[in-house]
Amino acid sequence: GAGVSQTPSNKVTEKGKYVELRCDPISGHTALYWYRQSLGQGPEFLIYFQGTGAADDSGLPNDRFFAVRPEGSVSTLKIQRTERGDSAVYLCASSLVASDGHRFFGPGTRLTVL
């Protein structure tokens, strides 16, 4: 597709479970960003990949959160032992090259932890 895609669009899980959220960036985009948006708030930065490596993971809230991008395209955000406070929309964005700055956002995955 032409844009950033994210799957699933909605995910409902129970407290304590493990979840994986997937992001497919625009083909050829080297930079990939994960954000989290709670209800009524602006997005918060989680992690940024340049190619396969995490260039900045300082936004990850704790060690239950982890993200990978093994081949420099698709990325997976992994959350262990989910808590109700993890409920949010998880947004992914990509950029052709990091320094270019133009960001293209995916539609988000709405995560609900019961």
Place this chain on the structure above:
Amino acid sequence: KNEVEQSPQNLTAQEGEFITINCSYSVGISALHWLQQHPGGGIVSLFMLSSGKKKHGRLIATINIQEKHSSLHITASHPRDSAVYICAVPRNGGGADGLTFGKGTHLIIQP
């Protein structure tokens, strides 16, 4: 880390009015982003600007780098402009950084 303040938080106006949304930030930046988010929808990038002014249709964005301030204007506003408008800047000022977002301005244009 950069901090972003946006105002107003909420704005209701009549169709046709000229709209201004303001954004200020704390750390010098390479570029500032204006984004639009419709309820339940994704985020769309409107502008990325590093100096002066940019115009796209009825939308105009300006930035004053020295004062660390930017404005988004909408001329001849229309109900379809109703959305949340968000200002965002690089967390540490650099172009490649993840973004720090303002809390957004919830705009409602009434017919």
